[in-house]
Amino acid sequence: MVGYLFPGQGTVRVGMGAWLRRNPVARRVLDAFDERLSRPISPICTRGPLDRLVSTEHAQIAVTACNLATHAVLADEGYEPHVVAGHSVGELSALYAAGVLDLAEVARLVELRARLMARIDVVGGMHAIMGLEVAQVEEMAMWATAPDEPLVIGLENAPGHVVVSGHIGALDRLAKLATSASKIVELAVGNAFHSPLMEPAVPAWTEAVETALMSPPRVPVVPNVTAEPTLDLLAIRRALIAQLTGRVLWTRTVAVVDAMGPSVEVGDSKVLAGLSRRSGARCLSMAEPGTLRRLAREVAA
Known part of the structure:
Protein backbone atom coordinates (compact mmCIF):
# COMPACT_ATOMS: atom_id res chain seq x y z
CA MET A 1 0.00 0.00 0.00
CA ILE A 120 -13.80 35.01 -14.85
CA ASP A 121 -12.65 38.35 -16.26
CA VAL A 122 -11.30 40.06 -13.12
CA VAL A 123 -7.59 40.74 -13.57
CA GLY A 124 -5.75 38.50 -11.14
CA GLY A 125 -2.63 36.39 -10.85
CA MET A 126 -0.45 34.30 -8.56
CA HIS A 127 3.12 34.74 -7.31
CA ALA A 128 5.30 32.18 -5.53
CA ILE A 129 7.12 33.73 -2.57
CA MET A 130 10.30 31.85 -1.68
CA GLY A 131 12.23 31.97 1.57
CA LEU A 132 9.54 33.37 3.86
CA GLU A 133 7.25 31.74 6.41
CA VAL A 134 3.47 31.68 6.07
CA ALA A 135 2.91 34.20 8.87
CA GLN A 136 5.29 36.70 7.24
CA VAL A 137 3.56 36.41 3.87
CA GLU A 138 0.12 36.69 5.48
CA GLU A 139 1.07 40.00 7.09
CA MET A 140 2.44 41.37 3.83
CA ALA A 141 -0.66 40.25 1.93
CA MET A 142 -2.83 42.06 4.47
CA TRP A 143 -0.92 45.33 3.92
CA ALA A 144 -0.99 44.89 0.13
CA THR A 145 -4.77 44.33 0.02
CA ALA A 146 -6.97 47.30 -0.97
CA PRO A 147 -10.73 47.76 -1.45
CA ASP A 148 -11.82 45.58 -4.41
CA GLU A 149 -8.21 44.37 -4.77
CA PRO A 150 -7.94 41.30 -2.50
CA LEU A 151 -4.76 39.32 -1.93
CA VAL A 152 -4.52 36.09 0.04
CA ILE A 153 -2.29 33.07 0.45
CA GLY A 154 -3.63 30.62 -2.10
CA LEU A 155 -1.28 27.71 -1.49
CA GLU A 156 1.07 26.60 1.27
CA ASN A 157 3.21 24.35 -0.91
CA ALA A 158 6.21 23.60 1.32
CA PRO A 159 8.32 25.30 3.98
CA GLY A 160 9.57 28.54 2.45
CA HIS A 161 7.34 28.11 -0.61
CA VAL A 162 4.10 30.10 -0.35
CA VAL A 163 1.87 31.19 -3.24
CA VAL A 164 -0.14 34.41 -2.99
CA SER A 165 -3.21 34.90 -5.15
CA GLY A 166 -5.23 37.99 -5.91
CA HIS A 167 -5.68 41.21 -7.84
CA ILE A 168 -2.77 42.37 -10.02
CA GLY A 169 -2.58 45.71 -8.20
CA ALA A 170 -2.22 43.98 -4.84
CA LEU A 171 0.43 41.61 -6.24
CA ASP A 172 2.46 44.61 -7.39
CA ARG A 173 2.26 46.17 -3.93
CA LEU A 174 3.29 42.92 -2.25
CA ALA A 175 6.34 42.61 -4.51
CA LYS A 176 7.56 45.96 -3.13
CA LEU A 177 6.98 44.81 0.45
CA ALA A 178 8.56 41.36 0.18
CA THR A 179 12.16 42.58 -0.01
CA SER A 180 13.30 39.83 2.37
CA ALA A 181 12.07 37.03 0.08
CA SER A 182 14.80 35.00 -1.59
CA LYS A 183 12.79 34.93 -4.82
CA ILE A 184 9.41 35.98 -6.19
CA VAL A 185 8.14 34.05 -9.21
CA GLU A 186 5.13 35.07 -11.29
CA LEU A 187 3.19 31.90 -12.08
CA ALA A 188 1.95 31.21 -15.61
CA VAL A 189 -1.72 30.94 -14.69
CA GLY A 190 -4.81 32.61 -16.10
CA ASN A 191 -6.13 34.19 -12.91
CA ALA A 192 -6.08 34.29 -9.09
CA PHE A 193 -7.05 30.73 -8.19
CA HIS A 194 -7.86 29.84 -4.57
CA SER A 195 -8.76 33.45 -3.83
CA PRO A 196 -11.94 35.54 -3.45
Missing part, protein backbone atom coordinates in the same frame (compact mmCIF):
# COMPACT_ATOMS: atom_id res chain seq x y z
CA VAL A 2 1.20 3.48 -0.83
CA GLY A 3 -0.13 7.03 -0.62
CA TYR A 4 -1.11 8.67 -3.92
CA LEU A 5 -0.49 12.37 -4.56
CA PHE A 6 -1.98 13.83 -7.74
CA PRO A 7 -0.48 16.98 -9.35
CA GLY A 8 -2.42 20.05 -10.48
CA GLN A 9 -2.56 22.66 -13.21
CA GLY A 10 0.96 24.09 -12.94
CA THR A 11 2.60 20.93 -14.28
CA VAL A 12 1.55 20.99 -17.96
CA ARG A 13 3.96 21.07 -20.90
CA VAL A 14 3.77 20.24 -24.61
CA GLY A 15 4.43 16.53 -25.07
CA MET A 16 3.08 15.58 -21.67
CA GLY A 17 1.83 12.02 -21.43
CA ALA A 18 4.05 10.67 -24.21
CA TRP A 19 5.22 7.73 -22.08
CA LEU A 20 1.64 7.03 -21.08
CA ARG A 21 0.50 6.80 -24.70
CA ARG A 22 3.12 4.08 -25.24
CA ASN A 23 1.56 2.00 -22.47
CA PRO A 24 -1.55 0.07 -23.65
CA VAL A 25 -3.30 0.27 -20.27
CA ALA A 26 -2.73 4.00 -19.91
CA ARG A 27 -3.60 4.64 -23.55
CA ARG A 28 -7.02 3.05 -23.08
CA VAL A 29 -7.74 5.44 -20.20
CA LEU A 30 -6.57 8.46 -22.21
CA ASP A 31 -8.82 7.42 -25.11
CA ALA A 32 -11.78 6.81 -22.81
CA PHE A 33 -11.27 10.19 -21.13
CA ASP A 34 -11.10 11.93 -24.53
CA GLU A 35 -14.40 10.31 -25.52
CA ARG A 36 -16.15 11.81 -22.50
CA LEU A 37 -14.98 15.37 -23.16
CA SER A 38 -16.65 17.87 -25.46
CA ARG A 39 -13.28 17.98 -27.27
CA PRO A 40 -10.38 15.51 -26.94
CA ILE A 41 -7.47 16.87 -24.92
CA SER A 42 -4.79 14.44 -26.19
CA PRO A 43 -3.95 16.35 -29.42
CA ILE A 44 -3.23 19.54 -27.43
CA CYS A 45 -1.08 17.60 -24.93
CA THR A 46 0.90 16.10 -27.79
CA ARG A 47 1.37 19.08 -30.11
CA GLY A 48 0.32 22.20 -28.22
CA PRO A 49 0.69 25.05 -28.96
CA LEU A 50 1.96 25.92 -25.49
CA ASP A 51 -0.17 29.02 -25.02
CA ARG A 52 -3.30 26.96 -25.69
CA LEU A 53 -2.22 24.09 -23.44
CA VAL A 54 -1.40 26.27 -20.42
CA SER A 55 -4.70 28.15 -20.64
CA THR A 56 -7.00 27.30 -17.74
CA GLU A 57 -9.67 25.72 -19.93
CA HIS A 58 -7.17 23.15 -21.24
CA ALA A 59 -4.50 22.78 -18.54
CA GLN A 60 -6.82 21.41 -15.85
CA ILE A 61 -8.20 18.80 -18.23
CA ALA A 62 -4.76 17.86 -19.58
CA VAL A 63 -3.23 17.20 -16.17
CA THR A 64 -6.29 15.22 -15.07
CA ALA A 65 -6.07 12.97 -18.15
CA CYS A 66 -2.43 12.14 -17.37
CA ASN A 67 -3.20 11.60 -13.69
CA LEU A 68 -5.91 9.05 -14.41
CA ALA A 69 -3.78 7.25 -16.99
CA THR A 70 -0.88 7.00 -14.54
CA HIS A 71 -3.25 5.64 -11.92
CA ALA A 72 -4.17 2.90 -14.40
CA VAL A 73 -0.49 1.95 -14.75
CA LEU A 74 -0.17 1.55 -10.99
CA ALA A 75 -3.41 -0.41 -10.76
CA ASP A 76 -2.20 -2.73 -13.53
CA GLU A 77 0.93 -3.37 -11.44
CA GLY A 78 -1.25 -4.37 -8.50
CA TYR A 79 -0.93 -1.22 -6.40
CA GLU A 80 -3.78 0.28 -4.40
CA PRO A 81 -3.48 3.48 -2.33
CA HIS A 82 -3.95 3.58 1.42
CA VAL A 83 -4.61 7.32 1.32
CA VAL A 84 -5.06 9.88 -1.48
CA ALA A 85 -4.71 13.64 -1.96
CA GLY A 86 -4.57 15.95 -4.95
CA HIS A 87 -3.01 19.37 -5.39
CA SER A 88 -5.74 21.86 -6.40
CA VAL A 89 -7.53 20.38 -9.44
CA GLY A 90 -5.61 17.17 -8.70
CA GLU A 91 -8.17 16.57 -5.94
CA LEU A 92 -10.61 15.33 -8.60
CA SER A 93 -8.06 12.68 -9.60
CA ALA A 94 -7.66 11.71 -5.95
CA LEU A 95 -11.42 11.22 -5.65
CA TYR A 96 -11.29 8.95 -8.69
CA ALA A 97 -8.51 6.87 -7.11
CA ALA A 98 -10.53 6.60 -3.89
CA GLY A 99 -13.57 5.33 -5.81
CA VAL A 100 -15.65 8.44 -5.09
CA LEU A 101 -15.95 9.52 -8.74
CA ASP A 102 -15.98 7.45 -11.91
CA LEU A 103 -14.25 8.47 -15.15
CA ALA A 104 -17.32 10.10 -16.65
CA GLU A 105 -17.97 12.27 -13.57
CA VAL A 106 -14.32 13.35 -13.39
CA ALA A 107 -14.43 14.38 -17.05
CA ARG A 108 -17.66 16.32 -16.55
CA LEU A 109 -16.49 18.08 -13.39
CA VAL A 110 -13.00 19.01 -14.56
CA GLU A 111 -14.32 20.37 -17.85
CA LEU A 112 -16.89 22.49 -16.01
CA ARG A 113 -14.36 23.66 -13.39
CA ALA A 114 -11.91 24.71 -16.09
CA ARG A 115 -14.59 26.53 -18.07
CA LEU A 116 -16.00 28.37 -15.06
CA MET A 117 -12.60 29.56 -13.89
CA ALA A 118 -11.46 30.56 -17.37
CA ARG A 119 -14.52 32.77 -17.85
CA LEU A 197 -11.66 36.45 -7.14
CA MET A 198 -13.02 32.97 -7.92
CA GLU A 199 -16.34 33.75 -6.20
CA PRO A 200 -18.27 34.21 -9.51
CA ALA A 201 -17.68 30.52 -10.28
CA VAL A 202 -18.88 29.25 -6.90
CA PRO A 203 -22.67 28.99 -7.48
CA ALA A 204 -22.41 26.84 -10.62
CA TRP A 205 -19.56 24.78 -9.13
CA THR A 206 -21.55 24.19 -5.94
CA GLU A 207 -24.53 22.90 -7.91
CA ALA A 208 -22.30 20.59 -9.96
CA VAL A 209 -20.57 19.10 -6.92
CA GLU A 210 -23.76 18.71 -4.91
CA THR A 211 -25.45 16.82 -7.76
CA ALA A 212 -22.40 14.77 -8.81
CA LEU A 213 -22.71 10.99 -8.57
CA MET A 214 -20.37 10.03 -5.72
CA SER A 215 -19.71 6.80 -3.84
CA PRO A 216 -18.26 6.48 -0.33
CA PRO A 217 -14.44 6.51 -0.49
CA ARG A 218 -12.62 3.18 -0.28
CA VAL A 219 -9.63 4.87 1.39
CA PRO A 220 -9.17 8.13 3.32
CA VAL A 221 -9.09 11.34 1.27
CA VAL A 222 -7.10 14.37 2.48
CA PRO A 223 -8.90 17.47 1.14
CA ASN A 224 -6.87 20.58 0.32
CA VAL A 225 -8.79 22.94 2.59
CA THR A 226 -8.68 20.78 5.74
CA ALA A 227 -5.53 18.64 5.41
CA GLU A 228 -7.37 16.06 7.52
CA PRO A 229 -8.00 12.50 6.27
CA THR A 230 -11.68 11.68 5.99
CA LEU A 231 -14.08 9.00 4.81
CA ASP A 232 -17.10 11.31 5.18
CA LEU A 233 -18.67 11.87 1.76
CA LEU A 234 -20.48 15.05 2.86
CA ALA A 235 -17.20 16.50 4.16
CA ILE A 236 -15.54 15.63 0.86
CA ARG A 237 -18.25 17.43 -1.14
CA ARG A 238 -18.03 20.51 1.07
CA ALA A 239 -14.24 20.60 0.84
CA LEU A 240 -14.31 20.27 -2.95
CA ILE A 241 -16.61 23.30 -3.14
CA ALA A 242 -14.60 25.33 -0.63
CA GLN A 243 -11.36 24.58 -2.47
CA LEU A 244 -12.30 26.87 -5.37
CA THR A 245 -11.71 29.97 -3.24
CA GLY A 246 -9.95 28.35 -0.26
CA ARG A 247 -6.30 27.82 0.62
CA VAL A 248 -4.46 24.66 -0.42
CA LEU A 249 -2.82 23.35 2.75
CA TRP A 250 -0.32 21.20 0.92
CA THR A 251 2.51 21.31 3.47
CA ARG A 252 0.21 19.82 6.09
CA THR A 253 -1.27 17.37 3.58
CA VAL A 254 2.18 16.00 2.75
CA ALA A 255 2.96 15.58 6.46
CA VAL A 256 -0.29 13.66 7.01
CA VAL A 257 0.29 11.34 4.05
CA ASP A 258 3.97 10.78 4.91
CA ALA A 259 3.08 9.79 8.47
CA MET A 260 0.96 6.98 7.01
CA GLY A 261 3.70 5.56 4.79
CA PRO A 262 5.56 6.10 1.49
CA SER A 263 3.88 8.04 -1.30
CA VAL A 264 4.11 8.42 -5.07
CA GLU A 265 3.23 11.33 -7.36
CA VAL A 266 0.66 9.90 -9.76
CA GLY A 267 0.86 11.83 -13.03
CA ASP A 268 3.31 13.08 -15.63
CA SER A 269 4.99 15.47 -13.20
CA LYS A 270 7.84 15.69 -10.68
CA VAL A 271 6.56 18.83 -8.94
CA LEU A 272 4.91 17.19 -5.94
CA ALA A 273 7.86 14.88 -5.35
CA GLY A 274 10.06 17.99 -5.20
CA LEU A 275 7.72 19.76 -2.78
CA SER A 276 7.66 16.65 -0.60
CA ARG A 277 11.45 16.63 -0.43
CA ARG A 278 11.38 20.27 0.70
CA SER A 279 9.11 19.12 3.52
CA GLY A 280 11.40 16.21 4.42
CA ALA A 281 8.85 13.65 3.21
CA ARG A 282 9.27 10.54 1.07
CA CYS A 283 7.71 10.70 -2.39
CA LEU A 284 8.60 9.08 -5.69
CA SER A 285 7.41 10.38 -9.07
CA MET A 286 5.91 8.16 -11.73
CA ALA A 287 7.40 10.55 -14.31
CA GLU A 288 10.89 9.34 -13.31
CA PRO A 289 12.24 6.26 -15.13
CA GLY A 290 12.57 3.25 -12.86
CA THR A 291 10.02 4.45 -10.31
CA LEU A 292 8.05 1.18 -10.32
CA ARG A 293 11.20 -0.72 -9.27
CA ARG A 294 12.00 1.83 -6.56
CA LEU A 295 8.39 1.84 -5.41
CA ALA A 296 8.43 -1.93 -5.01
CA ARG A 297 11.52 -1.68 -2.81
CA GLU A 298 10.03 1.19 -0.79
CA VAL A 299 6.76 -0.62 -0.15
CA ALA A 300 8.58 -3.83 0.76
CA ALA A 301 10.73 -1.94 3.24
